[in-house]
Amino acid sequence: xxxxxxxxxINKRFGAVSAASNVxxxxxxNEVLGIIGANGAGKTTFLNIVTGYLKPDSGVIRYRGxxxxxxxxxxxxxxxxxxxxxxxxxxxxxxxxxxxxxxxxIAGSGRNNGWRPLLTGDxxxxxxxxxxxxxxxxxxDREAGLLPQGIRKLLDIAMAMVGSPNILLLDEPxxxxxxxxxxxxxxxxxxxxxxxxxxxxxxxHDMEVVAHYAHRVVAFSDGKIVADGLPxxxxxxxxxxxxxxxxxxxxxxx
Amino acid sequence: MTHQNxxxxxxxxxxxxxxxxxxxxxxWAVNMIAMSLSNGLVVLGLMVIMRAGLVSFGHGLYFGLGGxxxxxxxxxxGITDAFVLVLLGIIASxxxxxxxxxxxxxxxxxxxxxxxxxFSMLLFGILVNSIVLGSTDGFxxxxxxxxxxxxxSAETRVSFLLYGMICLLVYVSTLAVHRYLNSTMxxxxxAIRENEVRVDYLGASVKQAIMVKYIISxxxxxxxxxxxVLLIGHVTPEDTVYWTRSGEFVFVAILSGTGxxxxxxxxxxxxxxxxxxxxxxAPEVWQMLLGATLLLVIMFLPSGLWSLIRSHxxxxxxx
Amino acid sequence: MLSxxxxxxxxxxxxxWLFVIGIGLTLIYGVMNIxxxxxxxxxxxxxxxxxxxxxxxxxxxxxxxxxxxxILIAAVAIGVIFGFIIERGLLRxxxxxxxxxxxxxxxxxxxxxxxxxxxxxxxxxxxxxxxRYLLGNISIMGLPFVVYDLCLVLLALVVGxxxxxxxxxxxxxxxxxxxxxxxxxxxxxxxxxxxxxxxxFVIGSILGALGGxxxxxxxxxxxxxxxEIIVLAFxxxxxxxxxxxxxxxxxxxxxxxxxxxxxxxxPQAELFVVFGVMTLVLLIRPHGLFGRAVLRKx
Numbered sequence: 001x002x003x004x005x006x007x008x009x010i011n012k013r014f015g016a017v018s019a020a021s022n023v024x025x026x027x028x029x030n031e032v033l034g035i036i037g038a039n040g041a042g043k044t045t046f047l048n049i050v051t052g053y054l055k056p057d058s059g060v061i062r063y064r065g066x067x068x069x070x071x072x073x074x075x076x077x078x079x080x081x082x083x084x085x086x087x088x089x090x091x092x093x094x095x096x097x098x099x100x101x102x103x104x105x106i107a108g109s110g111r112n113n114g115w116r117p118l119l120t121g122d123x124x125x126x127x128x129x130x131x132x133x134x135x136x137x138x139x140x141d142r143e144a145g146l147l148p149q150g151i152r153k154l155l156d157i158a159m160a161m162v163g164s165p166n167i168l169l170l171d172e173p174x175x176x177x178x179x180x181x182x183x184x185x186x187x188x189x190x191x192x193x194x195x196x197x198x199x200x201x202x203x204x205h206d207m208e209v210v211a212h213y214a215h216r217v218v219a220f221s222d223g224k225i226v227a228d229g230l231p232x233x234x235x236x237x238x239x240x241x242x243x244x245x246x247x248x249x250x251x252x253x254x
Numbered sequence: 255m256t257h258q259n260x261x262x263x264x265x266x267x268x269x270x271x272x273x274x275x276x277x278x279x280x281x282w283a284v285n286m287i288a289m290s291l292s293n294g295l296v297v298l299g300l301m302v303i304m305r306a307g308l309v310s311f312g313h314g315l316y317f318g319l320g321g322x323x324x325x326x327x328x329x330x331x332g333i334t335d336a337f338v339l340v341l342l343g344i345i346a347s348x349x350x351x352x353x354x355x356x357x358x359x360x361x362x363x364x365x366x367x368x369x370x371x372x373f374s375m376l377l378f379g380i381l382v383n384s385i386v387l388g389s390t391d392g393f394x395x396x397x398x399x400x401x402x403x404x405x406x407s408a409e410t411r412v413s414f415l416l417y418g419m420i421c422l423l424v425y426v427s428t429l430a431v432h433r434y435l436n437s438t439m440x441x442x443x444x445a446i447r448e449n450e451v452r453v454d455y456l457g458a459s460v461k462q463a464i465m466v467k468y469i470i471s472x473x474x475x476x477x478x479x480x481x482x483v484l485l486i487g488h489v490t491p492e493d494t495v496y497w498t499r500s501g502e503f504v505f506v507a508i509l510s511g512t513g514x515x516x517x518x519x520x521x522x523x524x525x526x527x528x529x530x531x532x533x534x535x536a537p538e539v540w541q542m543l544l545g546a547t548l549l550l551v552i553m554f555l556p557s558g559l560w561s562l563i564r565s566h567x568x569x570x571x572x573x
Numbered sequence: 574m575l576s577x578x579x580x581x582x583x584x585x586x587x588x589x590w591l592f593v594i595g596i597g598l599t600l601i602y603g604v605m606n607i608x609x610x611x612x613x614x615x616x617x618x619x620x621x622x623x624x625x626x627x628x629x630x631x632x633x634x635x636x637x638x639x640x641x642x643x644i645l646i647a648a649v650a651i652g653v654i655f656g657f658i659i660e661r662g663l664l665r666x667x668x669x670x671x672x673x674x675x676x677x678x679x680x681x682x683x684x685x686x687x688x689x690x691x692x693x694x695x696x697x698x699x700x701x702x703x704x705r706y707l708l709g710n711i712s713i714m715g716l717p718f719v720v721y722d723l724c725l726v727l728l729a730l731v732v733g734x735x736x737x738x739x740x741x742x743x744x745x746x747x748x749x750x751x752x753x754x755x756x757x758x759x760x761x762x763x764x765x766x767x768x769x770x771x772x773x774f775v776i777g778s779i780l781g782a783l784g785g786x787x788x789x790x791x792x793x794x795x796x797x798x799x800x801e802i803i804v805l806a807f808x809x810x811x812x813x814x815x816x817x818x819x820x821x822x823x824x825x826x827x828x829x830x831x832x833x834x835x836x837x838x839x840p841q842a843e844l845f846v847v848f849g850v851m852t853l854v855l856l857i858r859p860h861g862l863f864g865r866a867v868l869r870k871x
Contacts, residue, residue, distance in 0.1 A: 367676065368807065
């Protein structure tokens, strides 16, 4: 499989805490890669490093062979790596429609036509089509910040997808979504992605979701990678179960 | 789309009306309208950055640069043409706005407000100690000419030509800002106010967007200052760059609301009207009135006077 | 050499004066996140009430020394009354608002109080010179200084040390620091944040009024003194770092010496120096010399 994104030898410390130590991850062009790990294992830090929000102490991020380490997030986004967030990063006081419209406007403003009107017949239709695709049309004119977590998550992911990325990073897409809705939500996302050539890397706590959607799984613990392989192998590995899934259970009990 | 076109139509009709009624209006009314429009330009500039969530406590700086640029051109360079003088004022404010935009673009919230305050107080400190510029007393500006035509002394200071020029400048600026605010670049302002992280991750440059907005606001404030100085015929540091003047512009901006490009001018006209009467009949409670109004608007009308017009509009659409 | 001594002593005096005003402003910001424009009004109210009381007092034939006590009483009364009314009557309804909106709210209060003062004390000026005159002059290295002015240094030390002890050595002070560092945590461990806010605002107001009260004998108390002082006080606390007590002291010293140097060497540059330093500090260390920056978590 062709490698689209590659992280080599990433190290990152916050004071005494090692958030990443010699992390190596690669993502294929069409691959869906799940990242698991207990809280504080360094998963979100890894996404922050890949997207340029944090600079690694050492190591290289390559995208299609090009070194993109520590480029600014907006430049990395322009290259085609988009991201959704654990806490949805939307425009809370604006309507769902306007959220999508602005995302569309920015995605289309690459070649100096940012001065054109944002709302035209075409852009409005395109935004509505996206709302339909993500099954959030019902909330079109509602203030985005007041919607249920699941809807905000979908909106966040929809905004990440608007620019037709080549790589999509999802940070805990199913967290905060009720148990019976999470599969529906993941199906919605995968349906949309199904038609396009997108490499997906998703951080997830829910093992059911991971088992169901990931082609390959990487397990993090204390900033280190402890397993990398097929879902059934990694999820059944006793060491991984002890470090990741067991912790998970314990942290849920707390 | 219809909404946007309606704004353009309303502005055009307003321009025609304002110019048409000038000959029959009494002098004080002409003066008041011209003053409201000039000051409204500054508020329009503030509105552009306020849409991005940024409030400046120092836009007197650009107002003053526009005013002093015009006044200096008239007195020290001997330029008489009103259009050239206004252009000089705008160049002064634009240049400084451009230079400072590089520094200011990374500031938000009260730090943005305070850095602007500091910049404006720097200019104030220079002006009040410049004896050649009349220090705190400032200096007078002669009546300008218009493409070679000099208004006769029989005409008041606010001649039809000055009035017409201000109306035209306001019309053109308002349409341009309207077009800008409805573009993607314009909407990025609201997006920045709401969530910079998302804007960044969508691939847009927050810094560049804020710089552009800041420069636009400097241009408009400078234009307002230039027009105001031509209207009054005098310029002083305290009436242009001091923090109380900057505060007054922020006051009118909050009063107006940021809902539409016409709002700053409506707010500005209200302000001038009330000020004229208050200073005549109850000067001792004028600031109290301002303070109380500001509190009421913040508490009960957070989107300013414009929200009254818009809610009326909505009710009409529903029925 | 002589001008060096003059700059040194004038600078310390000026810094002391600024510190008394600035510490209240920075305390309120630190605890409540409110950049309080109305602090300028409290300063003016303190000055007016002290000036008026001193005027009345010296009409009578009581011991002159008690006039200093009078200034103190006036400042505490003004601070308690106005601080309480502003915080309980207005600010507490708006704590969920944005920091910039709160600046505007206090600006509105400032505008209202400007006219309240004009209505109460008229527009003519008051010159309560007696307390300053009483203490006489002193010669330091051949240069004459007014003893009262030098006593402002003492006042600043007393205020600074009291606030420091109050914050670090008393239980309520420690609660206050807890609120400064983490408001949400303070709430969860059961601190009554509302009461902490009221107390802070009242103390801050007293300090502002105190600054005004003890300045009154040095100046002609007239409309607009609050307008001038508030931008200066902003410069002081911004230079030091908003919300930092040590910062207010350092900011006051920088502005104090900067101004004193300008006055003696290049009088035209007085304002320019003050705001030049403020601009530079904001540009180089946006959160001031003692301020803290926070990175947003995503």
